[in-house]
Amino acid sequence: MSDARGKPVALITGATAGLGLALARRWALRYRLVLTGRRTSFPDKVPEDAVYVSADLSAGADAVASILRALDAASIDRLDLAVLNAGTGRYGDPFDEDAESIRETLSVNLATPVLLARHLFPFLERAHGRLVLIGSVAQGGSANLASYAASKGGLEAFARALREEWRGRIGVSMIHPGPIATGMHDKAGFDPKRMRRIFASPERMAAMVEETIAAERARAVLGLGRTLRHKLIHGARF
Structure with missing residues (x-):
């Protein structure tokens, strides 16, 4: 299916940096794009038919309302693909994390x-x-x-539930990328040191995500072998 302009339509949240931006660049000619991010304007050149929505997902229902208004204003009533990519987090002892930081992480990554x-x-x-x-x-x-x-664990459970509830109507994919070379780690207060050498570029991860979507896989873990995943999760030193 496609919109009136002849292109399929794809929505990407968290599209102003990292994986989201790499996907937007990769799909710029293939899809009519609906892009969201916290910034007031999109930081990159986009096709004329693209829609950008400034929406902070920590705002919950208000952010969702902004996205829906933008779809209506652009006369978009169908989506071939929706990639809910926006994410945030903090690195450190969980007992040092304040209530507002916890709320923001859970809101952006799960509730919204x-x-x-x-x-x-x-x-x-x-x-x-x-x-x-x-x-x-x-x-x-x-x-x-x-x-x-x-x-992110909650998102995994949500994906499993939706696959059953939406079976036969809408496909659902849960994709777990390995570490990506973006500024998110610095914002989270995490210095990966020598681990940076195993980080995938946003462009490489975007290619893997695209392959996973094209294959209609229900679940995928991308970018790390089993041994490296174990070291990362359990905090082993590299």
């Missing part, structure tokens, strides 16, 4: 995606589309990332 997925259901159903939830290898339980791991 759950709410947004519910509201995007009719858009995706009209196009027989696919919902893609972006998690993290940390969802298995990662040292010094308790709230982040909890939020």
Whole structure:
């Protein structure tokens, strides 16, 4: 299916940096894009038919309302693909994390995606589309990332539930990328030191995500072998 302009339509949250931006660049000619991020404007050149929505997912229902208004204003009533990629987190002892930081992590990574997925259901159903939830290898339980791991683990459970509830109507993919070379680690207060050598570039991870979506895989862990995942999750030194 496609919009009136002849292109399929894809929505990407967290599209102003990292994996989201790499996906936006990769799909710029293939899809009509609906892009969201915290910034007031998109930091990159986008096609004329792209839609950018400034929406902070920590705002919950208000952010979802902004996205829905933008879809309506652009006369978009169907989505072939929705990639809920936006994420945040803090690195450190979980007992040092304050309530506001915990709330923000759980809101951006879990609560708002759950709410947004519910509201995007009719858009995706009209196009027989696919919902893609972006998690993290940390969802298995990662040292010094308790709230982040909890939020991504919750997203994993949500994906399993949606696959059953939406079976035969909308595809659901849960993708857990390994570490990506972005500024998110610095913002979270984490210095990966020598671990940086195993980090995938956003462009490489975007290619792997695209391959996973094309294969219609229900679940995938990308970018790390089993041994490296174990070291990362359990805090082993590199």
